[in-house]
Amino acid sequence: MTKxxxxxxxxxxxxxxxxxxxCEAAGAEIPRFCFHERLSIAGNCRMCLIEVKGGPPKPVxxxxxxxxxxRPGPNGEPPQMFTKTPMVKKAREGVMEFLLINHPLDCPxxxxxxxxxxxxxxxxxxxxxxxxWENKRAVEDKYIGALVKTSMNRCIHCTxxxxxxxxxxxxxxxxxxGRGEDMEITTxxxxxxxxxxxxxxxxxxxxxxxxxxxxxxxxxxxxxGKTESIDVMDAVGSAIRIDTRGREVMRxxxxxxxxxxxxWISDKTRHVVDGLRTQRLDTPYVRVNGRLQPVSWxxxxxxxxxRIATANPAMIGAIAGDLATVExxxxxxxxxxxxxxxxxxxxxxxxxxxxxWGRGSYLFNATIAGIEKADALLIIGSNPRKEASVLNxxxxxxxxxxxxxxxxxxxxxxxxxxxxxxxxxxxxxxxLASGKGDFAAVLGKAERPLIIVGEAAxxxxxxxRVASMAATIxxxxxxxxxxxxxxxxxxxxxxxxxxxxxxFVPGPNGHNAVDMxxxxxxxxxxxxxxxxxxxxxxxxxxxxxGDRGAxxxxxxxxxxxxxxxxxxYVNTEGRVQMSERASFPxxxxxxxxxxxxxxxxxxxxxxxxxxxxxxxxxxxxxxxxLLRIGQVTPADPKDVARLADIGGxxxxxxxxxxxxxxxxxxxxxxxxxxxxxxxxxxxxxxxxTAAE
Amino acid sequence: xxxxxxxxAEIQPKxxxxxAVNLGxxxxxxxxxxxxxxxxxVIPLLWKAQEQAGGWVPEAAIRYVADFLSMAxxxxxxxxxxxxxxxxxxxxKHHVQxxxxxxxxxRGAGDLIDVCEKRxxxxxxxxxxxxxxWVEVECLGACVNAPMAQINYDFxxxxxxxxxxxxxxxxxxxxxxxxxPQIDRQLSAPxxxxxxxxxxxxxxxxx
Numbered sequence: 001m002t003k004x005x006x007x008x009x010x011x012x013x014x015x016x017x018x019x020x021x022x023c024e025a026a027g028a029e030i031p032r033f034c035f036h037e038r039l040s041i042a043g044n045c046r047m048c049l050i051e052v053k054g055g056p057p058k059p060v061x062x063x064x065x066x067x068x069x070x071r072p073g074p075n076g077e078p079p080q081m082f083t084k085t086p087m088v089k090k091a092r093e094g095v096m097e098f099l100l101i102n103h104p105l106d107c108p109x110x111x112x113x114x115x116x117x118x119x120x121x122x123x124x125x126x127x128x129x130x131x132x133w134e135n136k137r138a139v140e141d142k143y144i145g146a147l148v149k150t151s152m153n154r155c156i157h158c159t160x161x162x163x164x165x166x167x168x169x170x171x172x173x174x175x176x177x178g179r180g181e182d183m184e185i186t187t188x189x190x191x192x193x194x195x196x197x198x199x200x201x202x203x204x205x206x207x208x209x210x211x212x213x214x215x216x217x218x219x220x221x222x223x224x225g226k227t228e229s230i231d232v233m234d235a236v237g238s239a240i241r242i243d244t245r246g247r248e249v250m251r252x253x254x255x256x257x258x259x260x261x262x263x264w265i266s267d268k269t270r271h272v273v274d275g276l277r278t279q280r281l282d283t284p285y286v287r288v289n290g291r292l293q294p295v296s297w298x299x300x301x302x303x304x305x306x307r308i309a310t311a312n313p314a315m316i317g318a319i320a321g322d323l324a325t326v327e328x329x330x331x332x333x334x335x336x337x338x339x340x341x342x343x344x345x346x347x348x349x350x351x352x353x354x355x356x357w358g359r360g361s362y363l364f365n366a367t368i369a370g371i372e373k374a375d376a377l378l379i380i381g382s383n384p385r386k387e388a389s390v391l392n393x394x395x396x397x398x399x400x401x402x403x404x405x406x407x408x409x410x411x412x413x414x415x416x417x418x419x420x421x422x423x424x425x426x427x428x429x430x431x432l433a434s435g436k437g438d439f440a441a442v443l444g445k446a447e448r449p450l451i452i453v454g455e456a457a458x459x460x461x462x463x464x465r466v467a468s469m470a471a472t473i474x475x476x477x478x479x480x481x482x483x484x485x486x487x488x489x490x491x492x493x494x495x496x497x498x499x500x501x502x503x504f505v506p507g508p509n510g511h512n513a514v515d516m517x518x519x520x521x522x523x524x525x526x527x528x529x530x531x532x533x534x535x536x537x538x539x540x541x542x543x544x545x546g547d548r549g550a551x552x553x554x555x556x557x558x559x560x561x562x563x564x565x566x567x568x569y570v571n572t573e574g575r576v577q578m579s580e581r582a583s584f585p586x587x588x589x590x591x592x593x594x595x596x597x598x599x600x601x602x603x604x605x606x607x608x609x610x611x612x613x614x615x616x617x618x619x620x621x622x623x624x625x626l627l628r629i630g631q632v633t634p635a636d637p638k639d640v641a642r643l644a645d646i647g648g649x650x651x652x653x654x655x656x657x658x659x660x661x662x663x664x665x666x667x668x669x670x671x672x673x674x675x676x677x678x679x680x681x682x683x684x685x686x687x688x689t690a691a692e
Numbered sequence: 693x694x695x696x697x698x699x700x701a702e703i704q705p706k707x708x709x710x711x712a713v714n715l716g717x718x719x720x721x722x723x724x725x726x727x728x729x730x731x732x733x734v735i736p737l738l739w740k741a742q743e744q745a746g747g748w749v750p751e752a753a754i755r756y757v758a759d760f761l762s763m764a765x766x767x768x769x770x771x772x773x774x775x776x777x778x779x780x781x782x783x784x785k786h787h788v789q790x791x792x793x794x795x796x797x798x799r800g801a802g803d804l805i806d807v808c809e810k811r812x813x814x815x816x817x818x819x820x821x822x823x824x825x826w827v828e829v830e831c832l833g834a835c836v837n838a839p840m841a842q843i844n845y846d847f848x849x850x851x852x853x854x855x856x857x858x859x860x861x862x863x864x865x866x867x868x869x870x871x872x873p874q875i876d877r878q879l880s881a882p883x884x885x886x887x888x889x890x891x892x893x894x895x896x897x898x899x
Contacts, residue, residue, distance in 0.1 A: 175766035177773040182695045188765040189698075189751070 002067050003078040010078065015068030019060065019081060020048050022067050028083040031092065031121045033099075033206045034158035035063035038262065040167060045099070045158050047121065049091040053080035059091040089125075096126040102137040102181075103207070104153045111149075112208030114221040118156065139184055144174070145192035146677045147199050147271055148210050150185075155209035157183055161201040168264065169195035170396045170416025185209070192681050196389040196662060199270040203254065203263075212251065214271055214674045219243075219250045227582035228255055230569055231269045232323050232494035232562045233666065236368070236388045237571030238265045242563045242582035249276050249563050249583055259369045260575065266389035267678065268662065268669055275672030279546045281558035282587025292556065297588065300555050301602040307538050307554075308339065308522055308603060317343030317516040320504055321527030321543070322493035322666055325567025325579070326626060328542075328559075328592035329495065329504045330619050331607055332526055335596055338605040342507030343516055346499030348531040350514050351455060352463025353489070355500045357646075358639025361467065362500050364573040365485035365635055366450050372398050374486065376446035378439075379419070380429060380470050381410040381655035382454020386662040387492040388572070392416065405446075407432075407439040410454065410655035426466055426650035433473050440477075449479045450486045456658035458489070465648035472644040480637040487640040491572040492658060492665070498570035502623055525549045526592065527559065529667045542592055544585075547667035557599075558589035561668060565591045566612065568619070568626060575632045576625065696773045698751050699781035705745075708752035710760075714740050718760065731761050734771055738778060747787050747844075748779040776829070784818045784825035786863045789842040792828040795835035803853045804839055811860050823864040836880045837873055846871035850883075 001012045006026035013022045018041070020030050033045035043064035050062045054071045062081075070079035082088060100122065107113045139152035162174045162185065173193040176183050187193060202212050224243040231238040231252075239257035243250050252273055254265040284300035285292040295303075308316065318336050320329045329346060336344050347353065353362045366374060371394045384392040392415065398404050399417040406419035409428045420439050422428045432440050443449050453470045460466065471487055473479075479486030491497060499505075506512050513531060516523055523537045529549040533539055541553035544561040563582040570576050585591065590598075593615055600607040609615040619626050625633035663679040664670050698704070710718055718740060721733045734757060741753040749772050758768040772778045779787070790808060792801050808826040811819075818825045834840045837849030841856070848859055848871055855874040862869045877883050 172764035172766060175764075175770045177770055178696055179774045184695075186766075188769055 002070075004067060004070065005078050005080040007081070007083055013067055015066065017067045019050060019052070019062035019065050019067060019070075023050065023062060023081060023083055030062055030083060031125050032063060033117060033121075033156060034160060036160055036163075036204065038168065039160060039163040039204075042159050042163065045156065046095045047092065047099075047125075049088060049095065051082040051085050051087045053082070059087060092125040093127050096122055097131070099156050100126065100130065101132050102153075103156065104136060106154070106208075110151070110154065110208040111211040111216060112154075112205075116208060117206035137181060142184075142186045143190045143192070144187045145198060146674065146681055147213055147267055148193070148202055149213040149216050151209055151211065152184060153209075154207045155185055156207055157185070158206055159185075160204040160206070161185060161210055164201055164204050165193065165195060165198070167400065168393055168396070169197045169200075170393075171195045173198075174201075192685070194682075194685055196266050196268070196385065197264055197393060199267045200254070200264050212271075214274060215251045219245050224250055225582070227563075227580050229563065229582060230577045230579040231265060232569060232579070233266065233268045233272060233669065234388050234390075235491035235494055235496060235572040236260060236390050237494065237569055237575060237577050238269055238390055239577075240265060240269060242580075244563075244583045247583050247586075249273055259367070260571065261390045262394070264390050264393055268389075268665070268675065271674045271678070272669050272672050274674050275545075275668040275670070276561055276563065278673070279667075279671035280561075280586050280589070281544060281546060281550060281556055282585075282589050283558060284588065285550075285553070285556040287554045292553075297557075297598070300557060301599055304540055304555055304599065305602045311521040311538075313340035314343070314509075315519075315521035316341045316524075317345075317511060317520050317522070318524035318526065319348050319513045319516060319528040319531060320344075320346040320495060320499055321348060321525070321529060321549070322495055323562060323668070324495040324499070324526050324592070325562075325565065325569060326495075326498040326502060326619060327567050327612065327615050328526060328596060329499050330502050330622075331593045331596040331600075331609075331615060332524065333502065333504050334607055334618075335600050335603070335605060336524075337507075338600070338607075339603070342510030343520070344504055344510065345506055345513035345516065346493075346495060346504040348513045348528045349455065349493070350459045350512075351496075352458050352460070353467070353500065354464070355503055355505055357467075357643050358636060359501070359574070360485065360487070360635030360637060360639025361471070361643040362489050362491075363497065363635050364452075364488040364490060364571075365637070365640070366488045367573045367575075367632060368394055370484075371395055371450060372401070373484070374398065374446075374448050374450035375403065376443050376449045377404065377406045378432070378443060378449065378451045378473070379406070379408045379410065379415075380451065380453045381457025381466070381658070382452055382490050383411060383413045383415065383456075383657055383659065384452065384454075384490060385413065385415050386657070386659045387454060387490055389662075391490070391572075405439070405442045407443070410456065411657045413657075424654035425652060426462070426469065426655075427652060429466070429469050429473070429650070433469055433476065435476075443473075443477045446477070448484045448486060449474075449477050450488060451477075451479055453487070453489045454655070454658050455490065455492055457655050459658075460651070460653065462648075462650040464646055465650040468643055468646040468648060469650060471640045472647075475641050475644045480640055485634070485637045485640065487637075489572070494569050494571070497572060497574060498568065498626070501570055501574075501626060502619070525553070527667070529670075542595055543667065544589070545667035545671050547670055549667075557595050558585070558587070559592040559595060560585035560589060564589075565593075567593075568616070568629075570626070573632055574635065575630070576628055578629050696776070696780055698769075699748070703782065704751045706752065708741065708745065708750055708756045710740070710756070711744060714744055722761075731763050731767075734761055734763065734768060735775070737761065738768070738772055742778060747783045747785075748781055779816075781816060782818060783816070784812075785823050786825075786843050786860075788812075788824065788826035788860070789829045789832065790826055791830070791832045791834070791838070791840050791842075793831040795831075796839040799838040800852070801839040804841065804851055804856050807853050807857050807860070811857060819864065821864065824860060834880075837877075843871075849873045850875045850877060 011026045032048045034042045048062045049059035227242045238261035239255035241253045256263045408419045474487035525541045527543040529547040541549045542557045564585045663675040669675045840849040850873040
């Protein structure tokens, strides 16, 4: 710790702190444009100038100097910094004046207006006149992809976007060409950016140079209602803020949650918004003579009741989709039990994970923040870049810290960091488990090895044996010791861990999702669109979008999408999070748990909860950990050891990719024109890379 | 300084790769750097690419060098557009870099600019026979012999509008020209011969 005087206040700060951090620790506010906590230090905007006593007689860029580099006074007095002196004020005014020389005065037509760092800081630290008579510099706008709109006249060259894409996203797309006054930010020959995290550069841009293309000219920040919620596009459960105007969701922004997403979100999370408006189911439908016809709720319920009355209970089933909340799955499970069937399943992708193995067998036990503590990584049958982009950024962050060997078994892909490719299938896994190969030695030496098992490795017929072998590796290579549990399953469905926690899987003699889809009399699909139901069954689809499930359905009950309901989601690490309602379901659509509750009455199997708090109380009584919002209830590491004991020899087939198209994984994304455009661009880029 | 952009797509060659000699040279350059630091060779390699491509860096060469060094294309583009000695469009067979900084300017570089504009055209224009192009550059460090110009790899010093025009004409006509001072002067020694240390006895025993 180093003692420093900041504006006359003595404070102890670590020597590696920058002057800027030290000033903030002392409560002084330092304006900045280029400096960002999560990016490397550029020191080029010069807005953070302060005065340092004992240093050279000029202002110092506080972001780019460490406290330990300050000189003490002649008699050993602590170094002094000043943030409010006339010299600092004048320096800031000067910098601001330079920045504004070429900055257009188009705040009234700029999408950043109202949430612009430059605007705010010009008000706080600038002067109120211009001394500049010359023409302003004009820069052509660049095409850099479907999501980020550029207005390059406004760019102040802080290079945050370049540093983000290069360091965090790991795809060096953006760069600064030219020099001096002619410096311009662009991609190579104005090609589209290739990152799944590119939307974050819009948040990072301190001015209006990079703004959101789909949100262009849609709303002003001050007219939006802001609701803090949770993302459901993947199983990471990123913290988001949903901005609404009236009933309409206008945009989705990240919130900071150091344990989950830091302050990044994926493009799918951010730009799925337009998918919430199109293809929506806003009234119940029933199929009459092969055509879906709008009906009232009572008619739809009546039709379901008539069909169920004649059905064999053992042939009734329910499949929950990837976006379902814990509440509605709990209610549906309850209803199914009352109807006398054990045919329920939330694993529509055919995953073989069984909650009976124990909670530790299906959680990302190491936790997302824990990735930074790991010192070796083995990825089995997963492409974290597509399955959990934000989590992949965390892996990359750990890799950038150094000393982090990574091995991959499965499909080869660009993960934004280098790895040892160990093989394509279970054979390589077996080889590693037996301790052969260089990477086995590396993994064996690691103090806290992290073993990520992807969904793709578990959706095969030999899933349990693959899981068991992965658990064996975790056990034998010391991934479970001293409070560290490195066995981590990476899910990509937001509902999955919650479903496994409440046991939304077939009971005794129950059929699983694949069996149900191939035969059965009555099948409830709770937002399950990623499974094909064979002809014959009477399908009741509870969901939000006219997607695959609705096309197959005999009765459609319109539900609420995730911004339109409050619900509990459990992310891949087992963190229980609650989403909040930001808007309302369209038309006659209702919240899904309420639909199930109302239907239960028609079916003469009334569920014993009339409100969401009552339903949650019931969940809490059955599964107390699901009410610990924001927390991870760690699983017993012995579960992993038990999983390892299952044993068995997996097949030879190579692991396949878990996600075919990152941008089109769920009904909301498939309804989004923006996601469709991104998908086309990504496909084109993939084809281009393959051609080379 | 004008915006430096890549040349129009129509004149860009589709492909670029080092000749066998240059490839060997490039590999030797690479071996100078420690493992993982090969990107440091980007400027020498770009320079060699510029030489091979006839005095300018085609877009294909940027990609080639980037692939050669496992760098992102944009990183190499940044470098090629940053350094003004990389020409991004074709130049003449004899590319004139005319010094326009203060000492040369005081000694008449302005007149030489007029010569260029009359003989060649605007900066970066290439004459119709492809022989000449010119650009005004900052100090080339030969102020003693001002005004001066660098044509390809040689300095032509102590220029007058007449001698400069003749050099340009001779170069365009393919005649031999002599680099160095264009007046009666030995390198940077005083005009008309040395004025000090003229006593021959000083040099006794030096040969």
